[in-house]
Amino acid sequence: MPDVSAAQGAPEDPASPASPGTGTGTALVDQPVEQVPGTWTTMVWNDPVNLMSYVSYVFRSYFGYGKDKAEELMMQVHTDGRAVVSSGSREKMETDVTAMHRYGLWATVQRDD
């Protein structure tokens, strides 16, 4: 289970200037009981195009992660080929994946077994 306690909400969502207010961070506060044990995760995959500075910036801007947490996740993507960047309900993860796709990151939703 990834540590997402650093999530502090999202101050801004630069990826969607046309639709403000849609990037709502991933603070895991109230996970509905019916979601258990079906926890879902958002996975970001490595690709040879995205700049490290950009990926780190996206993690901070959208998820509200601190600089250290964002850098750590970015390096995990870079070296391990992937990283879990958020977890929660399936619906929330689809929202996060949509946001990642808007930013141009390669992300997928999967069940956390």
Next chain:
Amino acid sequence: MAADYRALVRRRRDGHVVFDLDLVHAGVVAEALEQTRAVLDEGAAPSPAAFTPPVEARPEGEPADDGFDAIVAGLGMGPGEQAEAGAAEQLRDDPVVRRLLPDAYLDDPEASADFRRLSGDTVRGPKVAAIDSVLADLDLLREQEGGVVVAPERAAAWLTALNDARLALGTLLALGEDDDLYAELDAYEQAVEDQVAAGGEESEALQGEAALRAYRIAVYDFLSALLDMVVRVLDR
């Protein structure tokens, strides 16, 4: 060849961002964004002629590029017809389209298709809007001297727009983790020099697949440097 661009992007004390590209660079960026938007608009694969040098930059004697628009137009994919799910899904098989609008589920095409149907234009729409916003900034930039001043929220559109153009180009170039683009550009330039030294015409040497790839690498490199500058400036 090393990337060494002067500071083209800066942030004012009031938070606004100033973009100060020269006309050539502004034109190159606009061209790349328009071609990326064409892929997003139509959901169609880029033609082999996509991301080619603009007409005025073409070596003498080479015919003007009328390929890209003609091919896109010839697809007959008006906005209404895009709803034809089958055709649209088929076009998504192109690597560039798939990279710009990726599947949300790994190894689960059905879940991905469901998600895509339900989420509709929530990815494509904002991407196109960001590109249009930057194209408007570039138009202003080309009309006036001293750069264009952009509000912070609007400057954020540059991030995704530039990155989407990089994704499209990087996919076309089939970039790998360890590719040395500078070495490749150096080798290309050396080959042109050799050909000219051997009595060949430069205009001939500059044509063909190698020339197209070299052009795309140069544009990709510039977009990368520019994006990095925007990230750094917005990051403060």
